[in-house]
Amino acid sequence: MISIVLLGTGNVATHLFNAFQESTVAKVVQVYNRGEKGLTTFKSSAKTTTCLNELIKADVYIIAISDDYISDFSKILPFKNRLIVHTSGSVSMHNLSNNNDRGVFYPLQTFTKDRAVNFKTIPICVESEKAKNQALLLLLANSISENVYEINSVQREALHVSAVFVNNFVNHLYVKAEEICETHQVPFEILKPLIQETAQKITSLPPKDCQTGPAKRNDQEVIKKQVDYLQEDNQKEIYKILTQSILNTNGNKL
Amino acid sequence: MISIVLLGTGNVATHLFNAFQESTVAKVVQVYNRGEKGLTTFKSSAKTTTCLNELIKADVYIIAISDDYISDFSKILPFKNRLIVHTSGSVSMHNLSNNNDRGVFYPLQTFTKDRAVNFKTIPICVESEKAKNQALLLLLANSISENVYEINSVQREALHVSAVFVNNFVNHLYVKAEEICETHQVPFEILKPLIQETAQKITSLPPKDCQTGPAKRNDQEVIKKQVDYLQEDNQKEIYKILTQSILNTNGNKL
Numbered sequence: 001m002i003s004i005v006l007l008g009t010g011n012v013a014t015h016l017f018n019a020f021q022e023s024t025v026a027k028v029v030q031v032y033n034r035g036e037k038g039l040t041t042f043k044s045s046a047k048t049t050t051c052l053n054e055l056i057k058a059d060v061y062i063i064a065i066s067d068d069y070i071s072d073f074s075k076i077l078p079f080k081n082r083l084i085v086h087t088s089g090s091v092s093m094h095n096l097s098n099n100n101d102r103g104v105f106y107p108l109q110t111f112t113k114d115r116a117v118n119f120k121t122i123p124i125c126v127e128s129e130k131a132k133n134q135a136l137l138l139l140l141a142n143s144i145s146e147n148v149y150e151i152n153s154v155q156r157e158a159l160h161v162s163a164v165f166v167n168n169f170v171n172h173l174y175v176k177a178e179e180i181c182e183t184h185q186v187p188f189e190i191l192k193p194l195i196q197e198t199a200q201k202i203t204s205l206p207p208k209d210c211q212t213g214p215a216k217r218n219d220q221e222v223i224k225k226q227v228d229y230l231q232e233d234n235q236k237e238i239y240k241i242l243t244q245s246i247l248n249t250n251g252n253k254l
Numbered sequence: 255m256i257s258i259v260l261l262g263t264g265n266v267a268t269h270l271f272n273a274f275q276e277s278t279v280a281k282v283v284q285v286y287n288r289g290e291k292g293l294t295t296f297k298s299s300a301k302t303t304t305c306l307n308e309l310i311k312a313d314v315y316i317i318a319i320s321d322d323y324i325s326d327f328s329k330i331l332p333f334k335n336r337l338i339v340h341t342s343g344s345v346s347m348h349n350l351s352n353n354n355d356r357g358v359f360y361p362l363q364t365f366t367k368d369r370a371v372n373f374k375t376i377p378i379c380v381e382s383e384k385a386k387n388q389a390l391l392l393l394l395a396n397s398i399s400e401n402v403y404e405i406n407s408v409q410r411e412a413l414h415v416s417a418v419f420v421n422n423f424v425n426h427l428y429v430k431a432e433e434i435c436e437t438h439q440v441p442f443e444i445l446k447p448l449i450q451e452t453a454q455k456i457t458s459l460p461p462k463d464c465q466t467g468p469a470k471r472n473d474q475e476v477i478k479k480q481v482d483y484l485q486e487d488n489q490k491e492i493y494k495i496l497t498q499s500i501l502n503t504n505g506n507k508l
Contacts (some may be wrong), residue, residue, distance in 0.1 A: 170457075
């Protein structure tokens with residue numbers, strides 16, 4: 001059994017903890033958090049501590065805290081030559097202290113505290129410096145997910161930026177659409193099946209082949225009408241930039 | 255039984271035809287197309303014609319052709335005082351010839367020829383000028399869909415613009431993400447579960463509550479790093495505009 005100490009109690013830590021509860025090859029033996037409060041929900045299933053000096057020996061230490069603190073936190077861990085990994089998309093493995101063996105265990109998903117996720121479908125990207133650590137991380141990842149990838153820090157940065165496009169930016173477009181619907185008193189609800197189908201389509205077709213709409217057709221009349229219809233400059237600007245970008249893809253101009 | 259003549263044989267026409275095949279209250283009695291070619295697949299289940307003078311009498315005529323031709327096409331129909339509707343999100347009902355009763359029957363979805371859709375879940379937006387026509391269109395819509403809405407032409411324009419945001423623009427962001435992945439030799443595949451979850455989340459939470467990422471956190475360091483990481487000006491521009499727009503939502507600046 002691979003023993004894990006989990007450092008942090010946020011969304012990623014909580015979802016990882018729940019996933020490892022089901023695993024037959026790995027077990028979270030201890031959860032650490034600076035304050036007592038975050039630890040409450042873990043107490044019934046694992047040891048907990050608020051004191052770094054009380055950390056017990058384990059095969060791997062998973063740092064699941066805010067990106068900004070990962071590097072500093074790794075330096076104050078009171079042991080050496082053990083395996084420590086972080087769970088961030090945007091932090092290089094080399095930002096971890098070299099007092100210990102280093103690695104990354106990055107589950108590529110958007111986590112919300114009260115929303116259940118099926119970890120089996122979540123891609124986990126692992127990276128480390130030594131073959132034996134890589135083997136251990138792969139074993140660990142495969143015990144909770146069916147989509148495990150070996151990804152180095154440069155590739156992970158590409159994934160993280162891409163994730164900003166397909167999650168953060170896409171969600172922002174949903175926000176803008178909801179604004180437009182509210183302005184004209186149309187229920188945003190009506191768009192939800194289209195939103196689902198748009199995401200579904202690319203599971204079976206390349207995104208390029210799914211592109212439709214006035215910009216794809218170079219339908220300047222509809223484009224002009226829609227820009228005029230939008231009431232906020234910010235909406236117009238987003239409309240124009242993305243329309244131009246679609247037109248560019250097909251060699252057209254706004 | 256409500257009788258329908260379907261005018262057109264494209265994606266929308268085909269999917270509508272298939273949906274009405276299952277309906278117990280409406281039946282497509284004839285399909286018209288300018289050329290013989292498009293009619294082939296309909297011949298076994300309905301009368302077909304390439305000649306407007308051969309159009310038979312029906313309760314409703316559904317014009318499912320390219321937006322640009324709807325208005326002109328409605329003017330050359332060789333009859334009066336019957337109910338004609340179009341299926342477009344962006345064309346006003348009043349662009350139809352007033353020789354006939356006018357209406358709109360707009361299924362809000364992205365259709366691909368070879369991709370099956372479950373019509374029951376597709377919102378249909380209906381509009382007309384007379385109460386008896388509205389009743390007929392509602393009956394027709396309810397016979398194939400569980401999501402039927404009465405939407406006027408101004409509201410429908412809002413829906414259509416919003417659909418451009420949540421479908422066309424969202425899909426373009428998928429295209430951009432795939433580009434970034436290709437540049438750095440990472441499989442785009444890894445992002446697909448995230449794409450699905452992003453769309454799924456907003457079925458249970460308002461989009462505003464789902465927003466995450468560096469712009470939402472006002473994490474200027476990650477934002478700068480990601481802009482620098484992107485290699486194409488077009489990708490940088492989209493990144494900056496959407497990041498700025500998310501920052502604005504929270505009262506921050508780039």
